[in-house]
Amino acid sequence: MPRKLPVAESPRGNRVERLGFRIDEETKDLIERAAHLSRRKVSDFCVTALADTARRMIADHETLVLSDRDRTAFFDALVNPPEPSERLIRALDEHKRRVAS
Template sequence: MAHAQRRESASPARRRAERLEARVTTEQKALIERAAALEGRSITDFVLTSVQDAAKRAIAEHEVIQLSVRDSQAFVDALLNPREPSKRMRERVAAYTARVGDQ
């Protein structure tokens, strides 16, 4: 009964309304079942948690720029000691300003 109450009181954001399906080999399914059992979780919980973690990592890898120490130092140096704009850059800025105006 407590389980039924918990399901009914679940927030709309937590209700699972979407379906995700995948075809797997017998070996893949056995591997997933074993891993889920070792962690004492259902296959669904294990798969969803694993996929969600992998999705977050993939997004972070594409959103975060990681620089080596040398590249970080070069970046900071460029910010602290910017080069003078070249003649071509000054011409481009003047052309842009003439076209768009100084806002």
């Protein structure tokens, strides 16, 4: 289990966690240059870049993109749902038997 680093209070009252990692000198120089060009501290630059990338990654994994054909089929099924099959009816009956509401 990873060791939990001490937590400090920031001036705004938010909890501040610590995240540490090692990078090669070339990457460090690149990050420092980018931070300098954006007139920010390296730590602020890194936190913003990591958070933005994390948000994009999560959005990419939580967003479903449908083709026009798939979108039409999906909405058609919502508006005009098909009759349940025997297999679905049996599955629902089994679910009702096993799960108490």
